[in-house]
Amino acid sequence: MQVDAGRFLADLHKLREFGAAGVGRGVVRPAYSEADMAARDWLAQRMREAGLRVEVDPMGNLFGLADAPSLLMGSHSDSQPEGGWLDGALGVIAALEVARASREAGGPAISVVSFQDEEGRFGVTTGSAVWGGHLAQDVADLLCDHNGVTLGEARSVVPATGDVDPVQFTGFIEMHIEQGPVMDSTGEQIGVVSDIVGIRDMKITFEGQQNHAGTTPMALRQDAFQAVSTFNQALAERFANVVTPATVWTIGHVSLHPNASSIVPGKAVFSMQWRDGDADRLGRMEQIIRDLAQEVADARGMRVSFGKMLGLEPVAMDMRLRKALETSAKTVAPNKWRVMPSGALHDATNVSRLMPVAMLFVPSINGISHAFEEDTDEADLVAGLKVLAGAVAAL
Amino acid sequence: MQVDAGRFLADLHKLREFGAAGVGRGVVRPAYSEADMAARDWLAQRMREAGLRVEVDPMGNLFGLADAPSLLMGSHSDSQPEGGWLDGALGVIAALEVARASREAGGPAISVVSFQDEEGRFGVTTGSAVWGGHLAQDVADLLCDHNGVTLGEARSVVPATGDVDPVQFTGFIEMHIEQGPVMDSTGEQIGVVSDIVGIRDMKITFEGQQNHAGTTPMALRQDAFQAVSTFNQALAERFANVVTPATVWTIGHVSLHPNASSIVPGKAVFSMQWRDGDADRLGRMEQIIRDLAQEVADARGMRVSFGKMLGLEPVAMDMRLRKALETSAKTVAPNKWRVMPSGALHDATNVSRLMPVAMLFVPSINGISHAFEEDTDEADLVAGLKVLAGAVAAL
Numbered sequence: 001m002q003v004d005a006g007r008f009l010a011d012l013h014k015l016r017e018f019g020a021a022g023v024g025r026g027v028v029r030p031a032y033s034e035a036d037m038a039a040r041d042w043l044a045q046r047m048r049e050a051g052l053r054v055e056v057d058p059m060g061n062l063f064g065l066a067d068a069p070s071l072l073m074g075s076h077s078d079s080q081p082e083g084g085w086l087d088g089a090l091g092v093i094a095a096l097e098v099a100r101a102s103r104e105a106g107g108p109a110i111s112v113v114s115f116q117d118e119e120g121r122f123g124v125t126t127g128s129a130v131w132g133g134h135l136a137q138d139v140a141d142l143l144c145d146h147n148g149v150t151l152g153e154a155r156s157v158v159p160a161t162g163d164v165d166p167v168q169f170t171g172f173i174e175m176h177i178e179q180g181p182v183m184d185s186t187g188e189q190i191g192v193v194s195d196i197v198g199i200r201d202m203k204i205t206f207e208g209q210q211n212h213a214g215t216t217p218m219a220l221r222q223d224a225f226q227a228v229s230t231f232n233q234a235l236a237e238r239f240a241n242v243v244t245p246a247t248v249w250t251i252g253h254v255s256l257h258p259n260a261s262s263i264v265p266g267k268a269v270f271s272m273q274w275r276d277g278d279a280d281r282l283g284r285m286e287q288i289i290r291d292l293a294q295e296v297a298d299a300r301g302m303r304v305s306f307g308k309m310l311g312l313e314p315v316a317m318d319m320r321l322r323k324a325l326e327t328s329a330k331t332v333a334p335n336k337w338r339v340m341p342s343g344a345l346h347d348a349t350n351v352s353r354l355m356p357v358a359m360l361f362v363p364s365i366n367g368i369s370h371a372f373e374e375d376t377d378e379a380d381l382v383a384g385l386k387v388l389a390g391a392v393a394a395l
Numbered sequence: 396m397q398v399d400a401g402r403f404l405a406d407l408h409k410l411r412e413f414g415a416a417g418v419g420r421g422v423v424r425p426a427y428s429e430a431d432m433a434a435r436d437w438l439a440q441r442m443r444e445a446g447l448r449v450e451v452d453p454m455g456n457l458f459g460l461a462d463a464p465s466l467l468m469g470s471h472s473d474s475q476p477e478g479g480w481l482d483g484a485l486g487v488i489a490a491l492e493v494a495r496a497s498r499e500a501g502g503p504a505i506s507v508v509s510f511q512d513e514e515g516r517f518g519v520t521t522g523s524a525v526w527g528g529h530l531a532q533d534v535a536d537l538l539c540d541h542n543g544v545t546l547g548e549a550r551s552v553v554p555a556t557g558d559v560d561p562v563q564f565t566g567f568i569e570m571h572i573e574q575g576p577v578m579d580s581t582g583e584q585i586g587v588v589s590d591i592v593g594i595r596d597m598k599i600t601f602e603g604q605q606n607h608a609g610t611t612p613m614a615l616r617q618d619a620f621q622a623v624s625t626f627n628q629a630l631a632e633r634f635a636n637v638v639t640p641a642t643v644w645t646i647g648h649v650s651l652h653p654n655a656s657s658i659v660p661g662k663a664v665f666s667m668q669w670r671d672g673d674a675d676r677l678g679r680m681e682q683i684i685r686d687l688a689q690e691v692a693d694a695r696g697m698r699v700s701f702g703k704m705l706g707l708e709p710v711a712m713d714m715r716l717r718k719a720l721e722t723s724a725k726t727v728a729p730n731k732w733r734v735m736p737s738g739a740l741h742d743a744t745n746v747s748r749l750m751p752v753a754m755l756f757v758p759s760i761n762g763i764s765h766a767f768e769e770d771t772d773e774a775d776l777v778a779g780l781k782v783l784a785g786a787v788a789a790l
Contacts, residue, residue: 178610179607179610180606180612181606181615182612185615199609201656212574212738212764212765213647214594214737215574215575215576215739215762216762217576217640217643218640218642218644219640220576225627226627229623229627229628230628245614246612248608248613250618250656250657251621252620252655253651253656256647259649259650260648261645262596265647273657275608342610343611344607344610367611
């Protein structure tokens with residue numbers, strides 16, 4: 001199978017023209033926007049030219065179907081409110097090129113998909129979630145964007161042709177930019193994904209005693225910010241024997257009450273989020289977090305409470321598909337590839353409940369994504385395309 | 396000199412009736428409100444009954460004047476938007492009772508004052524600031540409250556009689572509730588103030604790199620919240636050899652950007668406030684804060700910047716007046732008194748530029764003030780009154 005790098009890059013640049021904006025190679029192409037729908041029209045035409053049968057499901061997920069059974073490849077072509085030209089688009093155009101090359105080579109049969117609303121104008125990966133059966137269409141239709149538009153209203157512009165039965169697909173492979181700094185910092189070209197990490201996220205509240213910042217001696221304070229800070233510092237020590245270099249945890253939101261410079265904070269609400277590919281490890285981390293927060297509160301005579309925990313389970317990639325990508329990476333980019341987890345969610349998470357899935361990463365320059373500045377060296381894009389093609393040919 | 400505890404407590408309860416609100420002994424009597432002006436009318440009448448000549452200056456500061464030269468005593472009778480019955484009121488009524496008792500005893504000459512807007516509807520201790528000459532009346536008149544009313548408009552209700560020359564006063568003694576938990580926790584009755592602490596207050600900003608909380612490994616993060624937390628923990632260690640048990644420091648305000656649970660915070664702005672009675676120590680603490688913040692930023696490849704610093708200098712109490720209070724405290728409350736700094740600002744700070752000043756504290760139950768729940772055991776109120784009278788008689 002012979003992919004055409006020039007044709008692939010030309011299509012990628014052409015897709016960027018729909019919603020081109022901002023600096024560099026920026027794109028504004030949110031789900032169901034005029035630019036998004038025009039891009040999907042163009043994509044449908046390119047699918048037809050590649051000999052694929054176009055179907056658009058009621059959510060607006062766009063499929064270019066080969067004869068069943070086929071391997072499904074793709075990603076999404078909607079963008080963040082301010083996004084780059086590669087997030088999602090790369091996986092769709094790479095799939096299109098592999099489908100074309102495969103058809104020219106006489107097989108195997110490759111179908112292509114661009115999922116709708118991966119970037120979550122209405123939720124989180126809503127297009128693949130509805131298609132995958134994890135989110136009912138009537139429930140999804142009630143979701144609102146920031147302007148109060150419902151998904152049900154927004155998808156009235158979809159030229160739906162019918163449902164697409166997942167049974168016809170033997171597996172799903174999604175190529176994507178890394179959206180992180182790992183490969184950019186090591187100079188590698190290819191990341192074969194081991195698993196999409198699971199997420200735990202909850203709010204924690206420390207309650208102490210609001211007091212005058214001048215008249216309350218340090219020893220008599222129950223300062224909620226001090227509790228958060230002490231908890232945060234001790235957490236890194238407690239985690240040391242549990243985490244791996246791929247584990248991440250974040251306090252991204254902090255809200256003090258009353259949040260005034262002359263008042264000892266009586267209350268602090270903060271977000272605690274942690275991600276890892278191993279569900280057991282996520283559980284051990286949760287126990288450490290709960291125990292430590294309680295210890296910190298008890299030591300200060302304060303109260304701690306835990307909000308509802310968001311839990312998304314890790315998804316391991318299918319070993320047969322993953323090994324095919326690894327073997328191909330060894331050939332295309334010797335010593336310049338690695339196995340790595342995906343720290344971000346992708347459509348592959350939803351699709352994994354229907355069929356075997358695998359993912360392939362190429363680097364993000366400076367680790368930047370969800371911004372106009374998002375970019376990847378074109379040599380790395382082509383390397384990724386070749387790894388995909390080599391893997392598909394070997395399956 | 397024989398003070399009348401019953402008359403003193405009766406007047407204190409009577410004053411609470413003006414603006415009585417909320418639970419317990421709560422009061423709503425903000426500066427220039429109907430309740431405040433009615434209370435001042437009643438106070439003026441009580442001053443006249445005590446043989447004092449009433450003057451109201453253009454700001455609305457109410458004086459009950461004895462023949463010059465006299466010792467000035469008092470505090471303020473305006474309250475916080477939600478305040479207690481003692482904050483300010485105690486010092487005014489105690490001064491009135493000492494003036495009465497002193498007059499009945501044939502001397503010494505005691506004048507009484509209730510300053511206006513100590514609680515800062517329009518600023519910080521604005522009544523005594525204008526009288527003390529630290530704030531020009533025409534500048535003060537432009538200050539606005541939270542509803543956009545100017546001080547100039549608000550003070551149109553003042554029945555001004557004329558200016559009051561500070562030269563006639565030999566000194567100023569202010570009795571006040573502690574507004575902190577120190578004496579309540581030790582069971583002491585009397586605090587003789589050594590100094591009103593100085594304050595330093597500034598905003599500090601750490602800037603790192605905003606990043607995806609899933610795809611950015613811990614080792615490659617420049618997390619602004621982590622910088623604040625590390626700074627905060629190290630600060631306590633660096634301060635250990637510099638501070639005293641009376642020194643306080645507070646991070647009361649924290650603002651993360653973008654403050655979202657799935658994003659590594661790229662920026663953190665926080666308030667750093669510290670208070671101490673020793674100007675040199677305040678300076679040494681400032682150097683530690685600046686050096687440490689820079690070290691924390693440098694170690695992480697981040698940037699730190701410092702906002703404008705608010706500086707209020709410490710005010711030492713006059714040693715002669717203070718010693719008179721200490722001697723009297725030894726008699727009235729043996730082994731149940733202490734020398735302590737005032738961690739809060741008071742009218743005495745402004746008056747200290749005009750004449751010798753001293754302050755006396757009684758305990759606050761549970762350290763509570765600026766709240767309806769504010770209270771003090773009546774035995775402690777009377778003990779404070781007796782210490783005042785004893786000191787005045789001995790001067």
